[in-house]
Amino acid sequence: MEWRAAVRVTLKPGVLDPQGKAVQGALHAQGFRTVSEVRVGKYIQLALTAESRREAEEAVERMCRALLANPVLEQFAIRVWPAEQGEEETP
Template sequence: MSHPYQAKIYVTLRPSVLDPAGTAVRSGLTHMGYTNVEQVRIGKYIEVSLTAENEDAARQQLDRMCDQLLANPVIENYRFELQALSAIA
């Protein structure tokens, strides 16, 4: 039997990779008067609803989905939090 889960996935650029979009946002904030902002890094936040037999199966599948599609392992890191929806319903 499969159970519903929700995953919150955070995809971030590796620290060694330049982030031109983040630099542009930081520059924009500085021009707006927020001169105390030192660094901005922009990543992705992805919410995935899925069903799986158990939590381990869901985690394994999410790892594969991140490696294959959701993140670019060459330049990005990812991490995720998994929540069983039935437990909070």
């Protein structure tokens, strides 16, 4: 069965985010002065085959630990849904 997965990889709380700080500075320079914090992470979309949703979720979790995220600095969250449902709508 075909599955889609979305993985959100974000820095753990307390880990300094220089890229986020740079974006925040650029937003302030453009007049968006009400922004008090910016953090930049990754959003990874996958297509994969697996026998069940659980098997797909476990495979994606192993991918995160092996390659997609840095477990020292980053945390991740996974969502899996059947491919026939198409793309997800909300971030």
